[in-house]
Amino acid sequence: xxxxxxxxxxxxxxxxxxxxxxxxxxxxxxxxxxxxxxxxxxxxxxxxxxxxxxxxxxxxxxxxxxxxxxxxxxxxxxxxxxxxxxxxxxxxxxxxxxxxxxxxxxxxxxxxxxxxxxxxxxxxxxxxxxxxxxxxxxxxxxxxxxxxxxxxxxxxxxxxxxxxxxxxxxxxxxxxxxxxxxxxxxxxxxxxxxxxxxxxxxxxxxxxxxxxxxxxxxxxxxxxxxxxxxxxxxxxxxxxxxxxxxxxxxxxxxxxxxxxxxx
Ligand code: SAH
Numbered sequence: 722x723x724x725x726x727x728x729x730x731x732x733x734x735x736x737x738x739x740x741x742x743x744x745x746x747x748x749x750x751x752x753x754x755x756x757x758x759x760x761x762x763x764x765x766x767x768x769x770x771x772x773x774x775x776x777x778x779x780x781x782x783x784x785x786x787x788x789x790x791x792x793x794x795x796x797x798x799x800x801x802x803x804x805x806x807x808x809x810x811x812x813x814x815x816x817x818x819x820x821x822x823x824x825x826x827x828x829x830x831x832x833x834x835x836x837x838x839x840x841x842x843x844x845x846x847x848x849x850x851x852x853x854x855x856x857x858x859x860x861x862x863x864x865x866x867x868x869x870x871x872x873x874x875x876x877x878x879x880x881x882x883x884x885x886x887x888x889x890x891x892x893x894x895x896x897x898x899x900x901x902x903x904x905x906x907x908x909x910x911x912x913x914x915x916x917x918x919x920x921x922x923x924x925x926x927x928x929x930x931x932x933x934x935x936x937x938x939x940x941x942x943x944x945x946x947x948x949x950x951x952x953x954x955x956x957x958x959x960x961x962x963x964x965x966x967x968x969x970x971x972x973x974x975x976x977x978x979x980x981x982x983x984x
Pocket of ligand 1: 813848
C-alpha cells in the first residue's frame with residue numbers, strides 16, 4: 722500500500738485482454754483502487770480483480786462509438802485523486818503506447834497529483850505470441866516500428882511511407898483495420914514487395930482471437946473479408962512469414978471463436 726496512498730493515480734497497463742497477461746503489480750494495484758477508470762478494450766476478467774466496493778467507471782474509447790473526450794477523462798482522474806481516492810486508470814495493452822498517457826500524466830502533474838505508470842503487455846507482443854512468431858529476426862528484421870493508423874475519416878494517413886517501406890524491418894500497425902487498403906497500396910508504391918508477408922491478429926489473447934496470414938498485395942481483401950469487430954493489428958515484414966504448418970492454429974482459433982459465440 723506504500724506505493725499507492727490516497728490521492729494518487731496509477732496509469733495501469735491491462736495487457737491485451739487475457740487476465741493472465743496482467744503483471745502482478747497491475748493485479749495488486751487494481752485490487753487496491755477505490756476507483757477504476759477503464760477503456761472499452763479492458764476485458765471483463767481484468768475488471769473482476771477490483772475490490773468489491775470499488776467504483777468502476779467506463780470511459781471507453783472505441784472508434785466509431787461515443788466516448789468521453791480526453792479532456793473529460795483527464796479531469797475525472799484528477800478530481801477523483803483530489804477527493805482522496807486511490808485512482809487506477811486502466812488502459813488496454815501498455816499505457817505508454819498509443820494510450821494518451823501523456824495527457825493524463827500532465828493533467829495530474831499540473832494539479833500536483835502524484836502519478837505513476839505500471840507497464841503492460843502491448844498488443845504487438847500479444848499478437849506475435851499468438852502467431853508463434855518473433856517480431857525481430859537476426860539479419861532479416863533488425864528494426865521494429867509501431868505506428869497507429871488512426872486518422873480522421875476525411876484525412877489520408879500522413880506517414881513517411883518511404884521510411885516505413887523497409888524490407889529489413891517489422892512494421893506493426895495499431896488501429897489499422899480501416900486503413901489496411903491504404904497501408905498496402907502506399908507501402909507497395911514506396912517499394913515494398915507485394916509478396917511481403919503480413920499477419921493479421923484480431924482480439925489477441927481473447928477467446929475470440931483470430932489469426933490470418935497473407936501478403937501485402939492481398940491485405941486489403943483479407944482485412945475486409947476476414948476481420949470482424951474486435952481490435953486488430955496488422956504485422957508486416959519477413960518475420961511474419963507463414964510457418965510451414967499454419968492451418969491447425971487458424972482452425973483451432975476459429976473453433977474457439979465458434980465455441981465462444983455459441984456459448
Ligand atoms: N495501449 C494499447 C494500444 C491502444 S490503441 C497497447 O499497448 O496495446 C488500440 C489498438 O490496439 C487497437 O485498435 C488494436 O490495433 C490494438 N489492440 C489492442 N488490443 C488488441 C488485441 N487484444 N488484439 C489485437 N489488437 C489489439
